[in-house]
Amino acid sequence: MRYGATIIAAAALAVALTACLHTADDHAPTADTLADMAAATDTAAMVMRVRQTSRLYTAEYHVHKVVTHRDVRRLRGHILGRRFDTPLSLGDRKVAIPIDVWLQAYIDFSAFSANDIELSADGTTLHVWLPDPKVVVVSSKVDHAGTRQYADLLRTSYTDEEMAAFTRQGLQAVVRAIPQMGIIETARESAAATLLPLFASLGYDEERVVVTFRQDHYTERDLPRLYDSEATRRHLGAATTQPSRQ
């Protein structure tokens, strides 16, 4: 009881300062809150969607990536107009998550028609226009046994939710790198290799069949166009455009 008043005073001061520190984000939704809202939305939309398609998958890429994250706590803000940003020595924590992603490129035949086929006047040369190849993530897998995380004594381990968010970012990074992988070129060559024998069986000379694809060079700006639009929204959250014939 000797220091009772001192303890009470310190507790009251701590409560006041804590309230002060949390003032700035009292009314703003935090990242955790938004994640909870997203999870709730996903749960409500848990359904099985069946869709009839006509897609010829012609190339598959297996991509491996190690997603890493280093968690450094920082105290940042401003006092009387002066900004400050300083790392805190609260301990370190790191995680490395190996993931494997399987991408496949496909030709969508659902809109293919006689308008995409042209026979020369002498009937010897067949010209076929094929839709743009598109890429989709068919599967991704986390190597749970290979995942490593390190946390100092003052820090908690990464939660399942945090690691899921990092994995999602890793997949987004893989998707963004699609234009540099050459999967579209592989898909086109493979499509030709698959379809030419088919045309030969129909009675056309393979040497006189011309298969044309619509675009030669792809950059990251073409990603929404060459990547499956639904999957793009799913993985990148970006607005996409439907492919148009050039």
Place this chain on the structure above:
Amino acid sequence: MTDKHPASWLSRQLMQPLWLIIAVAALIVAAAIVTHDCRRDAAAGLLDMELTADTTIDITPQQVRSIERIGKWEFLSIADEELIDTTRNRIIGPDDHLARIYHGTLRLGIDLARCRTGWLLAHGDSVSLTVPHIQLLNTRFIDEARTVAFYESGTWTPADKEAMYQRAAARMRARALTPDNRRLAQDNARRQLTALMRSFGFNVVEVRFDD
């Protein structure tokens, strides 16, 4: 013996009930003033502090492990979501729970690599196709990177998460690979292949599936 040290005198005084009440009241008032000032300063942009953490992953390279040329024709895709949860009972304290929502897309169709020689025969304006039976084209169909960590309490091992992944895969197979869906895929395959052959000018198209 008289204690003349100022700190001891202050402590002794503070132990008096009246002084104690006054001291606590004064501290509450001071805390309220400080809190009010902090809020006012924050609103005015004079004081703003927050504890932040970088939630962005590091930039690391991706490695293409394999490239494969395939010829798989998909006629039905089934997108599924499965909520998988698990519980570990504890003798002392609350049980541990883990719930995750898995996303996957199962693709049904034909693998052209399994077509037999002479699977496509054309004669005049007729063509006959004998294709392999409808099958699951992708044995790996879960997009685990899209998994939603729905609820977690307690500590879980990689083996626990792998077991949940396998349960999700089994449940998706059971829900998607039904006779009705296979029949739907087969009907669509027949329709699409017929339309493709007609666009090449064949009027009579016959599509058969291997037994």
